[in-house]
Amino acid sequence: MTISGGLAVMATDEIIRRSLSLPAWADGTTKDFRQALPAYLQVSNPLDTSGVMADDADILRSVLRAASGDKQTDLTLVCLGGSRAREHAVVDGLAALTPEIAKPTLVVWAGGSPEVYRRMRQAGIIAFDGVEDAIAAVSLARAQAPADAATDPASQPCGLPPREAARATALAMIEAACAAGRTMLDEVESKTILRAYGVPCVAEVTVGPDGDAGQAAAGLSYPLVAKLRSAEVPHKSDVGGVMTGIADAGKARVAVADLLALGGRLGLRHADVVLQEQVDIGVELILGASADPPSGQSSPSASVALRLRVARDVQVMLPSLTRPDACRALDRLRSQHLLGGFRGAAPVPRQQVADTVRSLRANGQ
Numbered sequence: 359m360t361i362s363g364g365l366a367v368m369a370t371d372e373i374i375r376r377s378l379s380l381p382a383w384a385d386g387t388t389k390d391f392r393q394a395l396p397a398y399l400q401v402s403n404p405l406d407t408s409g410v411m412a413d414d415a416d417i418l419r420s421v422l423r424a425a426s427g428d429k430q431t432d433l434t435l436v437c438l439g440g441s442r443a444r445e446h447a448v449v450d451g452l453a454a455l456t457p458e459i460a461k462p463t464l465v466v467w468a469g470g471s472p473e474v475y476r477r478m479r480q481a482g483i484i485a486f487d488g489v490e491d492a493i494a495a496v497s498l499a500r501a502q503a504p505a506d507a508a509t510d511p512a513s514q515p516c517g518l519p520p521r522e523a524a525r526a527t528a529l530a531m532i533e534a535a536c537a538a539g540r541t542m543l544d545e546v547e548s549k550t551i552l553r554a555y556g557v558p559c560v561a562e563v564t565v566g567p568d569g570d571a572g573q574a575a576a577g578l579s580y581p582l583v584a585k586l587r588s589a590e591v592p593h594k595s596d597v598g599g600v601m602t603g604i605a606d607a608g609k610a611r612v613a614v615a616d617l618l619a620l621g622g623r624l625g626l627r628h629a630d631v632v633l634q635e636q637v638d639i640g641v642e643l644i645l646g647a648s649a650d651p652p653s654g655q656s657s658p659s660a661s662v663a664l665r666l667r668v669a670r671d672v673q674v675m676l677p678s679l680t681r682p683d684a685c686r687a688l689d690r691l692r693s694q695h696l697l698g699g700f701r702g703a704a705p706v707p708r709q710q711v712a713d714t715v716r717s718l719r720a721n722g723q
Contacts, residue, residue: 572607
């Protein structure tokens with residue numbers, strides 16, 4: 359999706375050169391586009407919005423939601439640019455939408471300022487300054503995809519995006535962090551990659567110094583948690599950078615202002631605040647992937663975090679695991695009284711956990 363015919367032509371030429379495809383939009387997607395866009399615009403792939411997508415936040419949200427739900431495409435490439443005066447408003451709109459969009463989405467901003475790329479990456483948006491670089495990342499991910507990437511969809515967890523598209527998300531996010539001189543991803547970036555592989559994550563938005571916390575959190579359900587985010591503070595709770603139980607928009611604004619002020623007192627060069635829906639504490643499972651040096655394979659493991667410090671309760675699975683394998687591993691954990699619904703709590707949804715383990719396995723590979 360682009361804001362000009364020129365960007366659409368550049369993107370199409372590069373896609374064809376790299377032997378990628380531009381399938382027609384599904385009928386439902388086409389209908390959604392026509393409802394969202396002015397009647398004089400033609401709906402096709404690529405979709406040229408003639409600038410209205412960047413000028414109208416409601417149109418931007420509508421077309422991105424429609425593209426994210428399209429069943430014919432694996433990922434969405436959004437090509438923007440133009441006046442720097444509207445950069446921040448567009449980035450705010452994209453940042454607010456990021457948690458809602460399950461499909462990997464890459465953004466190109468032609469001629470943007472360094473600040474716009476920094477803000478997009480902080481918000482978990484995969485950002486590039488050129489069409490060629492964005493499509494090269496997709497092509498690289500496709501070329502490096504495992505041979506079994508075309509596994510029967512029926513055997514995959516429900517909603518797991520195509521592996522090539524998810525790999526493009528991960529590679530772009532990691533490369534952006536490396537380019538910034540960082541050695542680890544932050545919480546928002548990590549969850550962007552997990553979402554791309556079909557791992558459910560808590561709904562969240564990021565709010566910067568110029569943002570309105572109440573407006574940004576309009577799509578979230580209260581109570582919320584507010585967290586200070588900065589590459590200079592990997593452990594937020596150590597500096598008092600976490601606030602819980604935020605009950606309404608007014609308290610969200612106060613929490614964001616307080617955390618940004620804390621960032622100023624700490625001398626952080628770049629900081630914003632993550633607002634997340636507060637999740638009730640139940641049974642916590644830790645899922646991890648470790649590399650076996652001889653084989654280079656990744657093996658997801660599951661452990662009960664609630665008893666991790668007093669009773670080691672771990673199951674290790676091979677990369678070739680199936681959903682039944684993951685369910686059997688859960689059944690072998692010793693803490694079954696916790697998984698089955700401890701003290702009136704809801705039982706752990708084992709099929710969902712099994713799907714999440716398989717999604718993590720795809721991520722690790």
